[in-house]
Amino acid sequence: MIGTLLLQTLALAIPYVLAALGGVFSERGGVINIALEGMLLTGAFFAALGAHAGGTTLGLVAAVGASAALAGLHGLLCVRFRADHVAAGLGINLLASGLTRFLLMACFDSASNSPMLPGMGQGVLASPMLWGTIILVALSHVALARTPFGLRLRAAGEHPQAAHSLGVPVDRVKICGVIASGALAGLGGAFLALDNHQFTAEMSAGRGYIALAAVIFGKWRPVPVAAACLLFAFADALQIELQAVLSGYKQFVQILPYALTLAVLAGFIGRSRPPAALGAR
Amino acid sequence: MRELVAPALAIAVCVLVGNLLILAVGQQPLEVWSVLAAGTWGNGYGIGQVLFKATPLALAGLSVAIALNAGLFNIGAEGQLSLGALATAVVGLALPRSTPWPLALFAAIGAGVIAGAVVGAIPGVLKARFGAHEVIGTIMLNFIVLALINWLVAPGRLAQPESQSTAPVIAAATIPRLSSFVPALGGSAASLAALLAVAVAWLTHFGFRRTTLGYELVAFGLRPAAAEAGGIRAGRVIVVAMALSGGVAGLVGANNVLGYKHYFEAGFSGGIGFMGLAVALLGRNHPLGILLAALLFGTLSQGALAINGVVPKELIDVLQAIVILAVVAASSDVLRRGTR
Numbered sequence: 156m157i158g159t160l161l162l163q164t165l166a167l168a169i170p171y172v173l174a175a176l177g178g179v180f181s182e183r184g185g186v187i188n189i190a191l192e193g194m195l196l197t198g199a200f201f202a203a204l205g206a207h208a209g210g211t212t213l214g215l216v217a218a219v220g221a222s223a224a225l226a227g228l229h230g231l232l233c234v235r236f237r238a239d240h241v242a243a244g245l246g247i248n249l250l251a252s253g254l255t256r257f258l259l260m261a262c263f264d265s266a267s268n269s270p271m272l273p274g275m276g277q278g279v280l281a282s283p284m285l286w287g288t289i290i291l292v293a294l295s296h297v298a299l300a301r302t303p304f305g306l307r308l309r310a311a312g313e314h315p316q317a318a319h320s321l322g323v324p325v326d327r328v329k330i331c332g333v334i335a336s337g338a339l340a341g342l343g344g345a346f347l348a349l350d351n352h353q354f355t356a357e358m359s360a361g362r363g364y365i366a367l368a369a370v371i372f373g374k375w376r377p378v379p380v381a382a383a384c385l386l387f388a389f390a391d392a393l394q395i396e397l398q399a400v401l402s403g404y405k406q407f408v409q410i411l412p413y414a415l416t417l418a419v420l421a422g423f424i425g426r427s428r429p430p431a432a433l434g435a436r
Numbered sequence: 437m438r439e440l441v442a443p444a445l446a447i448a449v450c451v452l453v454g455n456l457l458i459l460a461v462g463q464q465p466l467e468v469w470s471v472l473a474a475g476t477w478g479n480g481y482g483i484g485q486v487l488f489k490a491t492p493l494a495l496a497g498l499s500v501a502i503a504l505n506a507g508l509f510n511i512g513a514e515g516q517l518s519l520g521a522l523a524t525a526v527v528g529l530a531l532p533r534s535t536p537w538p539l540a541l542f543a544a545i546g547a548g549v550i551a552g553a554v555v556g557a558i559p560g561v562l563k564a565r566f567g568a569h570e571v572i573g574t575i576m577l578n579f580i581v582l583a584l585i586n587w588l589v590a591p592g593r594l595a596q597p598e599s600q601s602t603a604p605v606i607a608a609a610t611i612p613r614l615s616s617f618v619p620a621l622g623g624s625a626a627s628l629a630a631l632l633a634v635a636v637a638w639l640t641h642f643g644f645r646r647t648t649l650g651y652e653l654v655a656f657g658l659r660p661a662a663a664e665a666g667g668i669r670a671g672r673v674i675v676v677a678m679a680l681s682g683g684v685a686g687l688v689g690a691n692n693v694l695g696y697k698h699y700f701e702a703g704f705s706g707g708i709g710f711m712g713l714a715v716a717l718l719g720r721n722h723p724l725g726i727l728l729a730a731l732l733f734g735t736l737s738q739g740a741l742a743i744n745g746v747v748p749k750e751l752i753d754v755l756q757a758i759v760i761l762a763v764v765a766a767s768s769d770v771l772r773r774g775t776r
Contacts, residue, residue: 243764252757257748261748365576417580420566
């Protein structure tokens with residue numbers, strides 16, 4: 156039971172980690188990203204569409220492309236149009252929800268789910284996406300801490316005016332951060348669909364918001380954020396295992412990840428400091 | 437006039453995207469729009485159905501607007517109105533059959549408002565005391581409240597045997613249908629609660645313009661630091677705004693039970709929390725604007741049923757999102773021009 160619990164935790168963590176890494180890139184650049192939810196959902200749908208049309212690889216490419224495009228729209232609204240980041244993000248989520256259901260109807264003639272899809276390997280340990288995710292966590296850390304792009308992105312999120320006066324193209328750097336977040340979240344969504352061998356309507360089920368809570372809990376740094384995601388994924392896995400044991404009270408068990416998110420947001424964060432210009436317009 | 441720029445732009449973009457999507461599925465835009473118009477404002481029944489759909493949208497929009505005036509996003513209407521509906525139904529069915537109607541209505545609606553206010557206040561307290569962001573807080577609480585309701589509304593607890601719904605409320609606690617006064621509405625589901633929405637719109641307008649509490653909420657929403665410096669207590673404003681917003685969301689639930697279903701049934705409120713945001717943004721956060729925006733979205737939502745044979749009705753959900761995005765993009769532009 157402990158073994159399956161841990162394997163399940165790893166599998167459930169992948170979409171959280173990828174979406175939350177995306178959140179880090181967006182928010183380190185100063186753009187609040189409530190839209191992670193919609194990007195996961197979009198990634199999941201286009202992964203299903205691509206995988207149905209031409210196999211898993213095409214699915215991954217389609218997921219990353221579509222989700223990055225949606226993120227580009229979010230970046231454009233927040234950075235170029237100076238829109239309110241939260242309102243824009245919620246609008247993006249609503250768009251993703253409507254558009255995926257519209258396309259589900261238009262492409263697969265179903266209101267609820269896509270046809271069955273090919274998966275990737277047997278079990279999570281054999282999945283290339285597990286190892287890919289671990290590598291992406293390390294790469295994200297290096298990209299943010301050790302590259303010119305990371306330095307510029309952080310400068311844009313901390314003090315855009317200062318960055319601008321040093322010749323950093325602030326708006327472009329910020330939009331790149333948001334697009335990177337879309338690509339990563341899209342990959343997370345692709346894993347959701349491929350791991351379930353199917354796209355189902357609204358299958359992101361609040362994971363984008365939980366990932367955002369993990370970004371805050373992990374203090375906007377890739378490795379701690381990934382660790383926070385493991386915690387949420389463990390709560391999720393525990394919830395699934397416990398449902399079998401406590402079937403009469405499964406509604407109470409189901410709320411475990413959500414209650415944990417609330418508790419973490421409210422209590423254990425301590426002195427976490429967001430990027431200074433987060434949400435600035 | 438400037439107030440109208442953003443909504444007009446939003447509707448234009450919405451029509452444009454709508455046309456593209458209709459063409460993409462191989463249909464004629466003009467044909468779809470005329471089917472939509474005929475199924476809504478084309479006859480008495482359609483008009484009544486638009487009013488029926490617009491009533492909860494207006495209330496949800498007002499709920500979001502109250503929090504938005506204080507600078508807060510209440511995305512938790514789903515949980516607030518569901519518990520509100522359940523509380524309304526439980527009180528409404530427990531009342532003695534001889535209760536006079538004003539008392540019965542007051543008690544049942546009051547229960548819904550209080551339940552909604554409690555659910556709304558929780559993320560308010562979490563934000564005010566612990567700094568937990570209200571958007572994530574309200575959404576997490578939605579999942580928690582809905583799971584709790586699922587447990588409560590089961591046979592042997594609050595539900596009827598072999599069902600997922602409660603017993604009906606007493607007749608004195610129901611809100612009569614408009615069509616029993618205006619036969620031209622052709623048996624549509626609109627109830628007198630439509631007038632309740634108008635009354636709440638006027639009340640919020642009055643409250644924000646003429647009361648101390650309204651002033652405090654708006655002042656805090658515009659410039660939190662300045663408001664605090666002026667002696668307004670931030671924590672209190674956040675909790676009160678969220679509770680009021682939740683209370684109005686509770687009215688949405690009360691309206692569904694007393695004005696339509698007459699009993700509580702789980703899962704009746706698909707996505708109305710986010711639609712409330714769309715209504716509030718398109719209505720420019722102004723009560724009259726919100727009523728008009730609710731009528732527009734009510735038309736779209738009833739129209740979705742009319743066009744479903746021609747194009748997928750999910751088209752309407754896409755259009756609603758487009759309206760939000762366009763308003764969000766355009767209104768900040770207007771704002772910047774104003775301050776320049």
